[in-house]
Amino acid sequence: MPGEPLIYARGLTKTFGSLRAVDAVDFSVTRGEAFGFLGPNGAGKSSTMRMIAAVSPRSGGDLRVLGLDPDRDGPTIRGRLGVVPQEDNLDLELTVRENLYVYGRYFDIPRRELRARIERLLDFAQLSERADERVEPLSGGMKRRLTIARSLVNEPDLLLLDEPTTGLDPQARHALWDRLYRLKAEGVTLVLTTHYMDEAEQLCDRLVVMEGGRIAAEGSPRALIGRYCTREVVELRFGPGESERMAAKLTGLGGAGVSERIEVLPDRLLVYTDEGDAAVAAVEALRLEPVSVLVRRGTLEDVFLRLTGRHLVD
Amino acid sequence: MATPPMLRAVGYFAHAYRRTWRASIMTTFVNPVLYLAAMGVGLGSFINKGGHTAALGHLSYLQFVAPALAATTAAMTAASESMFPVMGAIKWTRTYFGMLATPLRVGDVLAGHLLWIATRVATAVSAYLIVMAAFGTTPSIETLAVLPAGVLVGMAFAAPLAAFAASQDNEQAFPVVFRLGVIPLFLFSGVFFPVSQLPLALRVIAYATPLWHGVDLCRELTLGRLTAAGAAVHVSYLLVLAALGLFLAKRTFQARLRT
Numbered sequence: 372m373p374g375e376p377l378i379y380a381r382g383l384t385k386t387f388g389s390l391r392a393v394d395a396v397d398f399s400v401t402r403g404e405a406f407g408f409l410g411p412n413g414a415g416k417s418s419t420m421r422m423i424a425a426v427s428p429r430s431g432g433d434l435r436v437l438g439l440d441p442d443r444d445g446p447t448i449r450g451r452l453g454v455v456p457q458e459d460n461l462d463l464e465l466t467v468r469e470n471l472y473v474y475g476r477y478f479d480i481p482r483r484e485l486r487a488r489i490e491r492l493l494d495f496a497q498l499s500e501r502a503d504e505r506v507e508p509l510s511g512g513m514k515r516r517l518t519i520a521r522s523l524v525n526e527p528d529l530l531l532l533d534e535p536t537t538g539l540d541p542q543a544r545h546a547l548w549d550r551l552y553r554l555k556a557e558g559v560t561l562v563l564t565t566h567y568m569d570e571a572e573q574l575c576d577r578l579v580v581m582e583g584g585r586i587a588a589e590g591s592p593r594a595l596i597g598r599y600c601t602r603e604v605v606e607l608r609f610g611p612g613e614s615e616r617m618a619a620k621l622t623g624l625g626g627a628g629v630s631e632r633i634e635v636l637p638d639r640l641l642v643y644t645d646e647g648d649a650a651v652a653a654v655e656a657l658r659l660e661p662v663s664v665l666v667r668r669g670t671l672e673d674v675f676l677r678l679t680g681r682h683l684v685d
Numbered sequence: 686m687a688t689p690p691m692l693r694a695v696g697y698f699a700h701a702y703r704r705t706w707r708a709s710i711m712t713t714f715v716n717p718v719l720y721l722a723a724m725g726v727g728l729g730s731f732i733n734k735g736g737h738t739a740a741l742g743h744l745s746y747l748q749f750v751a752p753a754l755a756a757t758t759a760a761m762t763a764a765s766e767s768m769f770p771v772m773g774a775i776k777w778t779r780t781y782f783g784m785l786a787t788p789l790r791v792g793d794v795l796a797g798h799l800l801w802i803a804t805r806v807a808t809a810v811s812a813y814l815i816v817m818a819a820f821g822t823t824p825s826i827e828t829l830a831v832l833p834a835g836v837l838v839g840m841a842f843a844a845p846l847a848a849f850a851a852s853q854d855n856e857q858a859f860p861v862v863f864r865l866g867v868i869p870l871f872l873f874s875g876v877f878f879p880v881s882q883l884p885l886a887l888r889v890i891a892y893a894t895p896l897w898h899g900v901d902l903c904r905e906l907t908l909g910r911l912t913a914a915g916a917a918v919h920v921s922y923l924l925v926l927a928a929l930g931l932f933l934a935k936r937t938f939q940a941r942l943r944t
Contacts, residue, residue, distance in 0.1 A: 427944060445790065454786040456782065456786065460779035461783075462780065476688075476693050477787035479693060
């Protein structure tokens, strides 16, 4: 039915024993959208993805995927999904082409049709030249592209990517993003998890930030920056141990309407402001003479750290 | 027409087997040649000359040992195909997780893997039957029935061991299962000497083990001596064990794969 969301979750919950990995989250994803789950490790992103992928039964709440119930219609839903898991599960002993072939057969794609699709997918993943080589010696980026190609073998309505570029070098990440843009342009709905903020900003139309199994914020990257951060951030470095003392001297900036908020880090001060140059001018007027001054845009990373804290999550 | 999901899973194992089939087929044929030469012919000539064949029912030792070795190879093949490969598909290659991201269900994945193991068992037992004929054991129509009997023996081992393998966190227990389970069965299930030669206490234990039922079933089949009652007991025992294993494997696979 047109207009119905591809994914609809209300109060979606996943528990493992006493741990509430996903704690009553609400979200929906519409057709053609690129939707992201952001969050630190253990925030519940992968558990949510596995429930959407109809491989992990939910513990509570409502979930509809492609208008169907994953508990009841798992095989039908999975037949229309493409899944790029966090850990590759390619068969390293088989060739690139064979990996695509055996996977396509799980969907019962007729052999002749499958062979034609494999040629297109090899081309899409820039793996045509390596098609008949074993997978094991291929680079991490190639394996990831192969996993993405494999996830497209059934021409899915919805593509789920769990940390698609973790562990890849910058070239490989950009090559992968390029493939994902193309899919998006073709109208494929993408749902991805990531803890790379640049990835989320590049790829996602809309995203949720997860923390401790709950959704901490939701919106487009721009909207989230507007709501939880400022247009610009001035990073000031002073000598060792001077941050606290300097911060006290800067409190006047807020009153002057130059800065919304100042954050004190061990090595630098962050001045959140909508006018970076004005803030720098104000700092100079106070004759504080920082070691270095950097004016930059407010980013999703600032939003993320504000919402999920700067403590380490292990 | 749609391919049944379990056969799609079998397709993967068959495809992966292409990579190693040459070496594997070699072993499948070389093993029976070695065993039948050493045991049937070598040890056999010694036993036959000594006139100790009364306890064997006046058979040549080759005739006595060959069908039992076929049953044993079914059990051994099943055991080795259902522990490490199951653990591997869960932990190392994560093949099962790839399958489960598609329309296949846990039951399809399990059934597909067991069906593949059954295929491997059938190949190994067939190789035995061919080599047995080459060694001159009298071929009979009944001998062909060793093939399905061997597959049944294989399933009676594979299903419970697959259930066990999926319940384990790592592979440490598998060599122990071989050393303390499969090998003693191989030695004391009436393969090399009649169980009736054992002291009563051991005899009772032997009669309770799956391999003895498999050995006796295959041996009596090839000799044309199998009674209806004997067949019923052996087949029921092995079927119950296979069914129980399947039931347990469904549970351990579910617990491991659908978290």
